[in-house]
Structures are given as C-alpha cells and as structure tokens.
Amino acid sequence: MLFNSIDFAIFLPIVFIGYWFVFMHSLKGQNILLLVASYVFYGWWDYRFLALIVFSTLVDFWIGNYLKKTTDTSKRKILLYTSVFVNIGLLGFFKYYNFFIDNFTAAFSFFGSDIQPNTLNIILPVGISFYTFQTLSYTIDVYRKKLEPTTDFIAFAAFVSFFPQLVAGPIERATHLLPQFKKKHAFNSKNAIDGLQQILWGLFKKVVIADNCAQFANDIFNNYPAYSSTTLLLGAFYFAFQIYGDFSGYSDIAIGTARLFGFDLMQNFALPYFSRDIAEFWRRWHISLSTWFRDYVYIPLGGSRGTKGNQIRNVFIIFLVSGFWHGANWTFIVWGFLNACYFLPIMLTNKNRVHTNIVAENSVLPSIKEGMQMGFTFFVTMIAWVFFRSENVTHAFLYLKQMGTFSLPFMEKLQLERFAFEIVPLIILLLTIEWFTRKKEHPLKGTKQPILASLILMLLIFVFGSFSKLQEFIYFQF
Amino acid sequence: MKKFVSHFFKLLLLSVLVLIALDFMYTKIYSSARYNRSKVSWVKNISNETPLDYAVFGSSRAAFHIIPKQILEKTNQFGVNLAYPAATNLEIKLMVKHFLEEHEVKRIFIQVDKVYNKETIDPIAITPWMPYLRTDYVYNEIAKQDSLAFFKKYLPFYRYMLYDSKLGFRELSMAFIKEDKVEENLGFSGINGTMKKEATFRIKALENKKNRHLLEILEICKKNAIRCYFFTAPYYQTDFNTEVLKENLPNYMDFSKSINNISMFNDYQHLNIQGAKAFTDLFIGTYFENKK
Incomplete structure (x- = not known):
C-alpha cells in the first residue's frame, strides 16, 4: 500500500x-x-x-x-x-x-573456468x-x-x-x-494536527517534487547517449531532488502518521542539501541509517579512535557497507566508495565536526563562503548520485564522461513545452520554504495559520502533483 | 480530540471547495473557444457565418494529410479538418456528434485504416474529452468501458489529476502562452520529416465485421441528410488489404497505395507536408468539382 x-x-x-x-x-x-x-x-x-x-x-x-x-x-x-x-x-x-x-x-x-550459474528467481x-x-x-x-x-x-x-x-x-x-x-x-490534538501537517509536507515533497523530477530524470538517465552535457547535468540535478523528495517525503509521512497515533519517530532528514561539507551532509541525510551504522558497526570497529590506518579502514567499511545495504549492485558500492573518498580528507584533518549547527543560524541569508560550501557539497553529492541512479557502473562513467564534454544544445529538456518547465521553480520554492523554516522540524510546525498553510500546500499538491504516473517510493526496493 | 476533528473537517471542506473551484476553472478554460488547446474545444470556435461544405474526421493519418486551405483555394469549398492524432473509431464518433451539435455540414469524410476493428477507448485520444465528461453522450460512451468514469465525472478535479501530464497545469498555461495554429490552418497540421529507410511494412489483416461506432455515424448522417464518405490515406509500401473496408463501408475509397514516392513520407504511415499537398490534390480530384 x-x-x-x-x-x-x-x-x-x-x-x-x-x-x-x-x-x-x-x-x-x-x-x-x-x-x-x-x-x-x-x-x-x-x-x-x-x-x-x-x-x-x-x-x-x-x-x-x-x-x-x-x-x-x-x-x-x-x-x-x-x-x-x-x-x-x-x-x-x-x-x-x-x-x-x-x-x-x-x-x-x-580466470578461465566456465561454471554454470545457479541463480534463483x-x-x-x-x-x-x-x-x-x-x-x-x-x-x-x-x-x-x-x-x-x-x-x-x-x-x-x-x-x-x-x-x-x-x-x-x-x-x-x-x-x-x-x-x-x-x-x-x-x-493530543496539537500533536495530531502537527502530524497531519507533516504528512501534507511529505506528500508535497513526494508527489510534487519527486514524482515530477522522476519523469525527466528517468528519461534523461535512460537515454543519456542522446542528450547534451548540460541536459545530463540537469538529469543529475533532477535525480538529486527526486531522491530527496521521495525519501524525505516518505519519512515525513511516516513520522506524521505515527504522530496521529501518539508515537514519536526519530527525524530522518534535516535539510541535507544545506550542508556545508560532506560530514554534515551525512549527519543530515538518512539519519536513522547513518546512526545505526555508527552505533552498531563503526563504533564497535573502533570508530575514529586508533591509528590513522584503522580510521581509514573504518570509514571505508562504513561507507561501503552502507552503499551495499542499498542494493545488490556495484553502483551502490561505488557510490559508497565515492562518499568515503569525500569524507576521508575531512576526517583526517579533524574537520568532520566543524558544522554541527544549522547554516546561517543567526542570519537570514548565508555568507558567500557558506553559499559556496553548500553549492560545492551539493555538486559532489550530485555526482555521486549518478552512480546511485545508473543501471551499472559503466553507464555511470559514460554518463559523467558525456556530462563533461560541454556539448550543446543547452538544457534542451527545459526548452521543450512538453517538459515540465514548472519543476525548476517548484524546486526553488521547496528550497526557499525549507531555508526560511530551517530551524523547524518541518516547515508547517507551529505555524500560526495551520489551516491556511495546509490549504496552500494542498492546492500545490492538486495543481502540480504528478498523479498520472504513480511512482513507487525509491527506497521500497531497498 | 474535538479540536483535531474540527481542524480535520474544516480542512476537508475547504479542500473540497478548492477542488470544485479548480475543476470549474479548468473545465471553463479547456472548453472555452478562446483558449482551445485541442480540436475538441476548437469545434466551438469554428465560425458558423460561412456554411461548411465538408468536415474531415480521423486520426493523425487525416490530420496530417488533408489541407482544407488548399481545397478552398482550388475549389472554393470551405471545410475543416477535425482529425487528431491517436483518434480511433469511438473518438471519431464522439467528434462527429460534438461537431453536429454546433454546425451543419453537407458531407463528411472519415479516414479508416488498420484500426478499423477497434471499438475500445484509446487512452491517449480520449484525453481531450475529459473536460466534456459531464456531457451525457460523452459520459455514456466512456462509462461503458472505463470503470473509473463515475469518479472522473463526479469527484471534482479528479479527471484533471489523473490526466495531469496532458491536462494539468502545464497544458492549461499553454492555452494562454502558446499561439494556436489550428484555426489558421483550418485543422491541418503538417510534419516536415522525410523517411529514409525503405522497407515493406506488414499490417495485420482486418476482421470481416461491422464496426458499431462507424455504423452509428452512418445512422447520424442519414438522420441529418449528410453524405458520408470513407477513405484510407496513403501508406508507404505496405501489404494492407482493404477488402474488408470495401465490403463493410459505403462510399469507400482506397488511397492506401496511391503515393509511392518515399520523399513524400515522414514515416510509413504519415505523409510530410509535400506529400500532404500531393494527396490533397488527389483528394480534390476524387471528391470535389473544380469550381475555380
């Protein structure tokens, strides 16, 4: 269901x-x-x-x-x-x-030994x-x-x-x-209303952001040889928001639903695309899995204690296992490996806990430095998502290779009427809402006009939601 | 609990009102002649000042092939091309009924081909009919085959949500942004490509039986004293056997093998603009007296 x-x-x-x-x-x-x-x-x-x-x-x-x-x-x-x-x-x-x-x-x-595989359906x-x-x-x-x-x-x-x-x-x-x-x-009525609002916010992320992005990300990834480099960049961008909207949207619906029954579930996403480095990203993305691996695998292995060699080993183990947890495909292992490579320099220079607070905590807008840090973190994460999304490692490399050729036409997908020109403004809307409510667990929490806020969200869902092609949640396959 | 229940029902009520408002707005825009985005809504926009001599119905194989302006220039016969891509017999029948609600015409031409036996709804071609779902004859036809028809009709905005990629916000906004060329070309839309690879295409043999939608069109024509002609537009090198069509349809004309020049085709079943001009000439020679 x-x-x-x-x-x-x-x-x-x-x-x-x-x-x-x-x-x-x-x-x-x-x-x-x-x-x-x-x-x-x-x-x-x-x-x-x-x-x-x-x-x-x-x-x-x-x-x-x-x-x-x-x-x-x-x-x-x-x-x-x-x-x-x-x-x-x-x-x-x-x-x-x-x-x-x-x-x-x-x-x-x-090695020259031909054996008959005995795979099962x-x-x-x-x-x-x-x-x-x-x-x-x-x-x-x-x-x-x-x-x-x-x-x-x-x-x-x-x-x-x-x-x-x-x-x-x-x-x-x-x-x-x-x-x-x-x-x-x-x-508790207050909690239940809050739960209802979080469900709506999750639905918005899933049906409006993720499912719309999915249509174009799927098309671009499935036909990548036919597209220009900037369109492939757009494909990776769409997928980054598809997986975020899909998974964090699911988590919001789950947390909100549990709250309707008086249960409190842990926060699973805390605005990961506002992270200033990859260490912060992993403290904000799929928190329940990251902390599970931290508590039951990483710390028992020694964590960040011991020799540098042990630390490096532990980081690679944790990211490779995490990648493999996502699915039986080398793409996930490479995705984990890539993230370990991103994380390692930060950990080895003891900078992995520099950004523990929310970005621009005491100001409205981020500083230029913070903006660049967020942009860079998002970009490297997006590159890693190419492996996560691709059918196999070869496709991922070919996708990235073609993305680096700087070929024209410029983002042809955005120029065609049939392709949703409204997605990019909707992503900007999502980021804007999340930015200005970044200190809250979810944007509608504690709002003074709960009915009005919910109604606006529902209007967005009705008008911009993707319903004709109902997409399963990506993480169901894991 | 009271507070929550009150919040929930207020939200539910307001959401239903929003859905009703959205449904009303979308239906109004899609069915308004001013913003036509499909030939179904364009029908209302066709002027009744000049009497129509003919109308053409069918799928893309008629929409891309018959040029009413060329017919007007050469014969002074004024008509429209109401064929649209993916339309099959049921959608053609709906279009004929829809058209005759607003207009009078002396004769109609219906393109029939390899989908002659089809009596079911085409999931793509039915989309422009969604704004008209509350019209009895449209609903009755769709409800016979679509188990969700009742919900699409009565749940406000549900039909637009289900067809969001074709009737959603993007399409709605295009009604305001994109210039409409349907009217300018009297319903003809041409394609520019050229077929490159030569091959013979195989088409499944037709079943020898009547099609209930086409029979109903014949009855409508009889009642309204309209002459009804059936024809098959050109294919490029196919083994299509038209005997079933000749046997079952009155006033049938087979053009399926009338054009053999590959440069006139966009693909094996669609002529390009050059081919459409040539075919329209052939069409004029067959059906229209040269009045100029």
Missing part, C-alpha cells in the same frame, strides 16, 4: 478511528489493532512475505527473553550471533544471493532491509544490556511491524520505539 494511494487514504482513517474511538481504553487492544493494521498494510503487496516478518519477530522475541535468563557470556554470544545470522541471512538470501552468484561466476570466467520482500535492522537493534541492545527484553509479544510484534515506518523507515531503535508501545497514549 503506497502512502500516496487511495487505498491508504481509506486505510488510515479506519485505523485511526479504531485506535482512538474503539480501543481507546485498552492498550492491549490498541497494540493488537496496530499489529493487525500493519500486517494488512504489508500484506497488501504480497501476503506471503508476512511469514518473514513473523519469523523474524518470533526469533528475536525468543532470543531477547533467553538473553535475559542467561548470564553465561558464551551462551549470550551464541544467542546474539543466532539473531545476526538469521536476520542478515534472510536479508542476504533475498537481496544478495543472485549478486554473489553472478559475481562468482564472472570471477571464475575471468527471487522477489525482494518490500522493506526487508529496514525491519531486519530494526529487530537487530533490539537483540543487540538487549545483549549489551541497554534494554530490558519485553515479555509482551504483541507490543514487540507491533514494534517490529509498525506500519508507518515498516517499509522505508526511519529505522527505529528498540530503546526509543518499543517503550512507546508499553505506555498508554493520551490523544
């Missing part, structure tokens, strides 16, 4: 009414409702994959409780490894099996990368004794499958989200 579909527009009010009007006096009832709703939401794509979530939930619930009972270190380790093995194993099988088989075959062929279950990381965080935190394991299976199952963030995050930590299933929520 897509957030931007009629199905969801019917589904959400039904769950909302059930949650606040039917089961308002029973926490258990509310959790059961959320669990059933989440399974319905997920099963809407393919009910068969529900078995995977249920299996993952059962395994981690059991392991969590067993970890509480035993103090034996080796037994505890075995339990932890079991959880990691099961969760990463499922992920590995569904997401990476064919990739590894294909690459082993290619490697053997390179595997469908990737939606959201598997998200919920496996979420359940893993539970087991690891219980193992580390940072979290008491729950004995309430319904609450745990609802935590694993909570529908607003089930298929594309934010990837919640058990320490933050699980306790929220154990306490009774009182309805």
Whole structure:
C-alpha cells in the first residue's frame, strides 16, 4: 500500500478511528489493532512475505527473553550471533544471493573456468532491509544490556511491524520505539494536527517534487547517449531532488502518521542539501541509517579512535557497507566508495565536526563562503548520485564522461513545452520554504495559520502533483 | 480530540471547495473557444457565418494529410479538418456528434485504416474529452468501458489529476502562452520529416465485421441528410488489404497505395507536408468539382 494511494487514504482513517474511538481504553487492544493494521498494510503487496516478518519477530522475541535468563557470556554470544545470522541471512538470501552468484561466476570466467550459474528467481520482500535492522537493534541492545527484553509479544510484534515506518523507515531503535508501545497514549490534538501537517509536507515533497523530477530524470538517465552535457547535468540535478523528495517525503509521512497515533519517530532528514561539507551532509541525510551504522558497526570497529590506518579502514567499511545495504549492485558500492573518498580528507584533518549547527543560524541569508560550501557539497553529492541512479557502473562513467564534454544544445529538456518547465521553480520554492523554516522540524510546525498553510500546500499538491504516473517510493526496493 | 476533528473537517471542506473551484476553472478554460488547446474545444470556435461544405474526421493519418486551405483555394469549398492524432473509431464518433451539435455540414469524410476493428477507448485520444465528461453522450460512451468514469465525472478535479501530464497545469498555461495554429490552418497540421529507410511494412489483416461506432455515424448522417464518405490515406509500401473496408463501408475509397514516392513520407504511415499537398490534390480530384 503506497502512502500516496487511495487505498491508504481509506486505510488510515479506519485505523485511526479504531485506535482512538474503539480501543481507546485498552492498550492491549490498541497494540493488537496496530499489529493487525500493519500486517494488512504489508500484506497488501504480497501476503506471503508476512511469514518473514513473523519469523523474524518470533526469533528475536525468543532470543531477547533467553538473553535475559542467561548470564553465561558464551551462551549470550551464541544467542546474539543466532539473531545476526538469521536476520542478515534472510536479508542476504533475498537481496544478495543472485549478486554473489553472478559475481562468482564472472570471477571464475575471468580466470578461465566456465561454471554454470545457479541463480534463483527471487522477489525482494518490500522493506526487508529496514525491519531486519530494526529487530537487530533490539537483540543487540538487549545483549549489551541497554534494554530490558519485553515479555509482551504483541507490543514487540507491533514494534517490529509498525506500519508507518515498516517499509522505508526511519529505522527505529528498540530503546526509543518499543517503550512507546508499553505506555498508554493520551490523544493530543496539537500533536495530531502537527502530524497531519507533516504528512501534507511529505506528500508535497513526494508527489510534487519527486514524482515530477522522476519523469525527466528517468528519461534523461535512460537515454543519456542522446542528450547534451548540460541536459545530463540537469538529469543529475533532477535525480538529486527526486531522491530527496521521495525519501524525505516518505519519512515525513511516516513520522506524521505515527504522530496521529501518539508515537514519536526519530527525524530522518534535516535539510541535507544545506550542508556545508560532506560530514554534515551525512549527519543530515538518512539519519536513522547513518546512526545505526555508527552505533552498531563503526563504533564497535573502533570508530575514529586508533591509528590513522584503522580510521581509514573504518570509514571505508562504513561507507561501503552502507552503499551495499542499498542494493545488490556495484553502483551502490561505488557510490559508497565515492562518499568515503569525500569524507576521508575531512576526517583526517579533524574537520568532520566543524558544522554541527544549522547554516546561517543567526542570519537570514548565508555568507558567500557558506553559499559556496553548500553549492560545492551539493555538486559532489550530485555526482555521486549518478552512480546511485545508473543501471551499472559503466553507464555511470559514460554518463559523467558525456556530462563533461560541454556539448550543446543547452538544457534542451527545459526548452521543450512538453517538459515540465514548472519543476525548476517548484524546486526553488521547496528550497526557499525549507531555508526560511530551517530551524523547524518541518516547515508547517507551529505555524500560526495551520489551516491556511495546509490549504496552500494542498492546492500545490492538486495543481502540480504528478498523479498520472504513480511512482513507487525509491527506497521500497531497498 | 474535538479540536483535531474540527481542524480535520474544516480542512476537508475547504479542500473540497478548492477542488470544485479548480475543476470549474479548468473545465471553463479547456472548453472555452478562446483558449482551445485541442480540436475538441476548437469545434466551438469554428465560425458558423460561412456554411461548411465538408468536415474531415480521423486520426493523425487525416490530420496530417488533408489541407482544407488548399481545397478552398482550388475549389472554393470551405471545410475543416477535425482529425487528431491517436483518434480511433469511438473518438471519431464522439467528434462527429460534438461537431453536429454546433454546425451543419453537407458531407463528411472519415479516414479508416488498420484500426478499423477497434471499438475500445484509446487512452491517449480520449484525453481531450475529459473536460466534456459531464456531457451525457460523452459520459455514456466512456462509462461503458472505463470503470473509473463515475469518479472522473463526479469527484471534482479528479479527471484533471489523473490526466495531469496532458491536462494539468502545464497544458492549461499553454492555452494562454502558446499561439494556436489550428484555426489558421483550418485543422491541418503538417510534419516536415522525410523517411529514409525503405522497407515493406506488414499490417495485420482486418476482421470481416461491422464496426458499431462507424455504423452509428452512418445512422447520424442519414438522420441529418449528410453524405458520408470513407477513405484510407496513403501508406508507404505496405501489404494492407482493404477488402474488408470495401465490403463493410459505403462510399469507400482506397488511397492506401496511391503515393509511392518515399520523399513524400515522414514515416510509413504519415505523409510530410509535400506529400500532404500531393494527396490533397488527389483528394480534390476524387471528391470535389473544380469550381475555380
């Protein structure tokens, strides 16, 4: 079920009414409702994959409780490894099996040994990368004794499958989200209205910015040999805003939806395109994943401590794993590698925490230096997105090569009537709104005229939204 | 909760009002003769001062091929070309009905070809009819085949959202920005390209049966004392067999193999401007008395 579909527009009010009007006096009832709703939401794509979530939930619930009972270190380790093995194993099988088989075959062929690949026709279950990381965080935190394991299976199952963030995050930590299933929520109108506004803001980013950009980014990337260099630059620009609007829009809808039920989800995007360097960008982009890797991979590896060699190794591991998490394709690995290369000089010169505050915190406009820093960071990020978007690494290199030829005509896509000339002004509108509300979690938060602001946003969605070609959220495929 | 429910319903109500206003505005602009962006809206703009001698209907294979100005110059017969790209039999029937609501005409010409058997809606050609969805005969035809027709008709602005790439803001703004050349050329629009590669194109054989939309057009013509002619425009080197058309359509003329010069084609089924001029001459010779 897509957030931007009629199905969801019917589904959400039904769950909302059930949650606040039917089961308002029973926490258990509310959790059961959320669990059933989440399974319905997920099963809407393919009910068969529900078995995977249920299996993952059962395994981690059991392991969590067993970890509480035993103090034996080796037994505890075995339990932890079991959880990691099961969760990463499922992920590995569904997401990476064919990739590894294909690459082993290619490697053997390179050395002259011809083997017949035994690839499988595997469908990737939606959201598997998200919920496996979420359940893993539970087991690891219980193992580390940072979290008491729950004995309430319904609450745990609802935590694993909570529908607003089930298929594309934010990837919640058990320490933050699980306790929220154990306490009774009182309805708070202010929060709910805020949630509604954040949903609208997310829809605007998805339907107006991302889906419009998608049509032209797709066309340019799919036919790049036919276009001039400036059009390819425009294609990369469109994709940068497609992926931002798509993913941050999804996160806003997820956070807003959760807020309607009294839940607080972590912020996943904090205006990443206003970053002054790549380190700041990674503190603002897909925060729930970056911090997950930081806490469960980077810090256990030693983080920024130890020798320079270890630091460099850790940076590359974290970015390459992060790239690989996005998909079984070398393009994502190169994208991760490129970001590691961007990040490394900043870290080695100890400048990775220079920009921890929001840009131009005490002024209306950025300084020239800040403007140039933001422009440069956006540009290098955009170059990396070319790898992220391309079908394969060769295409990405050819795309970039052609982009560097400075051929004419100048941005022919912008000159054709059929192509949306309104997209660029809409992107400028998005950036302007975000700039002037950059200290808020989302632009409509705390606005004095909530109805008017929401209405204007809805008008923009109705008039400029892309509805004829409903685009799935990009991160569903991860 | 009261505060939230009140906020939600206020927003819902205002949104519905906005949607109604948008629907009204878009429909008004698209169906207004002043801003015509399609031949469907242009029909209302055609002057009734000069009586029409003929009208041409069909797809791009008529829109790109028949030049009414050339016919006017050579025969003094005043007519319009109401064919438009992708239109098939159902859309042609709608256009005939739409046209006869506003105008009188002595004879009509309908281009038929490889899509003769098609009776279903064409998803592209139906788009310009969306602003007219609340007209009974348009709705009745669409509702027979489109399960969403009811929602498109009654949910305000839904039809414009669903067809945003063809009827959205961009297209609407073009009604004000872009100069309209349909009227100037009396409905003819030419293409400039030249076909380069020689080949023989295969066309699937037609099924020998009547087409209900074309039968209905014949009935309409009979009722209004209009002479109806069917023809097939030129193809470049095809194996198209027109026997089914000859058998099922009255006053049928086959021009499918009438032009063989590759330089007159843009592609195997469309003539370029030079080809259109040559074909219009052929058309004049067949159907019009030279009055000049």
